[in-house]
Amino acid sequence: MCGRTACSLGADNLRRACAYRDRRGRRRQPEWIQAERYRPSYNKGPQSSGPVLLSRRHLQQDADSSERVLMDMRWGLVPSWFKKDDPSKMPFNTSNCRSDTMLKKSSYKGALLKGKRCVVLADGFYEWQQHSGGKQPYFIYFPQTKDATAEPKEGDEEWKGWRLLTMAGIFDCWEPPAGGEMLYTYTIITVDASKDVSFIHHRMPAILDGDEAIRKWLDFAEVPTQEAVKLIQPTENIIFHPVSTFVNSVRNNTPECLAPIELGAKKEVKATPSSKVMLSWLKNSQEGSPQKKENDLPRWTSQFIHSPSPKKTSADILQQWLGKEGEPAAKKRKA
Numbered sequence: 001m002c003g004r005t006a007c008s009l010g011a012d013n014l015r016r017a018c019a020y021r022d023r024r025g026r027r028r029q030p031e032w033i034q035a036e037r038y039r040p041s042y043n044k045g046p047q048s049s050g051p052v053l054l055s056r057r058h059l060q061q062d063a064d065s066s067e068r069v070l071m072d073m074r075w076g077l078v079p080s081w082f083k084k085d086d087p088s089k090m091p092f093n094t095s096n097c098r099s100d101t102m103l104k105k106s107s108y109k110g111a112l113l114k115g116k117r118c119v120v121l122a123d124g125f126y127e128w129q130q131h132s133g134g135k136q137p138y139f140i141y142f143p144q145t146k147d148a149t150a151e152p153k154e155g156d157e158e159w160k161g162w163r164l165l166t167m168a169g170i171f172d173c174w175e176p177p178a179g180g181e182m183l184y185t186y187t188i189i190t191v192d193a194s195k196d197v198s199f200i201h202h203r204m205p206a207i208l209d210g211d212e213a214i215r216k217w218l219d220f221a222e223v224p225t226q227e228a229v230k231l232i233q234p235t236e237n238i239i240f241h242p243v244s245t246f247v248n249s250v251r252n253n254t255p256e257c258l259a260p261i262e263l264g265a266k267k268e269v270k271a272t273p274s275s276k277v278m279l280s281w282l283k284n285s286q287e288g289s290p291q292k293k294e295n296d297l298p299r300w301t302s303q304f305i306h307s308p309s310p311k312k313t314s315a316d317i318l319q320q321w322l323g324k325e326g327e328p329a330a331k332k333r334k335a
Helices: 011-017 106-113 211-218 225-231 273-285 301-305 314-322
Strands: 005-007 031-033 041-044 049-055 068-075 096-098 117-122 124-131 134-141 165-174 183-192 203-205 239-242
Touching: 005 049, 005 117, 005 124, 011 031, 049 165, 049 211, 096 203, 106 165, 117 183, 117 211, 124 165, 165 211, 211 225
Parallel strands: 031 068, 068 183, 096 183
Antiparallel strands: 005 041, 049 068, 049 117, 117 165, 124 134, 134 239, 165 183, 183 203
């Protein structure tokens, strides 16, 4: 499953990290739709909002379906047919959608058959391993190149920062029965876990690895549903490391959430020089991003009350990103 993510890039750099080539081969960056609603976070849970990619044609009927836009949507799909006046009254959890039932369950089938496919963006996601002593959280993400630690530069034609995890999702648009602002929401599709991470949990998000997979998933006008769903498969191209139980509470939203730890070492989570280094890096990456508090964002009040192989490993890259030289390496599970 996927019940918690991190997405710490600011709005401008998130847009740069999602650069792509359109149908004509032109290099493009997706346009933000209401970027002011986006808020970076190290610890996003269901019912919060997060960034997704979708085809512009969903918003503009005469647009090229290969053109992409970025939107901040609420996590937890509310079907367009939902009749109650408050989306928080949904009687079941729709933050995740199983790939084997997504074309059967009414909450997802209608939206999927209408081509409402999106890509959910994150630095990575958290998953908890059940064991006799409780639950151990892990942070799971794409392997990174050494360029991921470089300070982003405005003049760079190609994004060289953190490679975002791109998860397949379904979205829908709900209109309050009494009228009012449309609410866009999404769900993350899940599949059986790949061998490397199955010891952590038996389910994982469906990850789209590479721009061609992203293009096919988003371009609903060119790629029909039955073709697109063939992309929904487990991937082995991910790595992970254990993190502190500090991340267990969604209220905790600092770099310590995704910092590597050494299992068995009881360390008190506190501000460290290394986390300050990471904050400095993120400050550079978040130029122009909204600095509003969560409560300042537009919300539905009732529902929110309650590449070539690098010489260094991706764990080393993350440690450098965090400024934690010598921390335990992220692991790739061996068969």
